[in-house]
Amino acid sequence: MIFFVSSSGHCTFDCQYCIVNPIVKHQPSLNYSDLDYLLNYFNGQKSFFAFSGSGDFFAGYPRSERLLSRLLERDVEVALDTNASILQDFKELSSAQLEKIRYINLTMHYHQIKEKKLQQRWIDNTQYFLKKRSDQVFPDYIMSPSLMNEWFEALQFYKDNIFAATGKKILMVRDIKNPFNTEQENYFQKLSNDFDDMIEGKHMEDFSKTFSDHEVICPAGQQYFRIWNDGRVQGCPNLPDAAEIFDNGNLKQRNLRVQQQPFVCTTPNFCDCRVIGDLGKMKIKH
Ligand code: SF4
């Protein structure tokens, strides 16, 4: 089973380039009893949770709930997004629980870190993630044109405080909301050369290329679900014309529905499709 959970919908930051709009601040979130219901519904089948897609997972629940540690006691694997401003119960995890964390996408939102005076906390948290799960942590920095005057300072901050201490490289990511002009692109390239030794290689930022020109047999609604912080469950959130097919219930209302047939899709262009594909569950239709 694959669950792409739009975690809490919460976030402690207010990045101007955020693609999540609006970020939820004081709305309901999923809690452990919701996740327990979900896992039990599928009879405890091994499940992969990607907590991403809206807000910051670690920001969205009280530490006392121990949501991450309790989930990691089950037969699961987990991928997480974090802005590294909060650790929650991460420090309480045993080695066996840490092993189940397959991927931590750790983004350095430098402008917010500086504005909220979180430099030291961010450094400590990032170093802690790296100490515990170095190979599974993927740091990146979103380079937004409007913050171009900070690019150098941000990369130097990472170099002095993280790269020098841990050797972990960082990925420079273009702000997808605001394309670069020529001057910005040239500066981006210059910095990528100047910081060459600590910059991670390229990754594909355009999800649409993964399965372009293919019709696929997709497990959305059967073995793949998108779950929102208010409990709504959708097989696929990307196809408004098929919204009725992909209305799979609501966790908080303890009501789930699984489709009988796999979905044949001609537009596998979204990040959901890529998550499914990366986990080896998408079949190309011949
Ligand atoms: S940390 Fe991420 S989710 Fe939060 S405001 Fe910034 S870009 Fe948006």
Ligand code: SF4
């Ligand atoms: S858009 Fe992607 S996730 Fe949705 S049905 Fe098509 S292939 Fe599946």
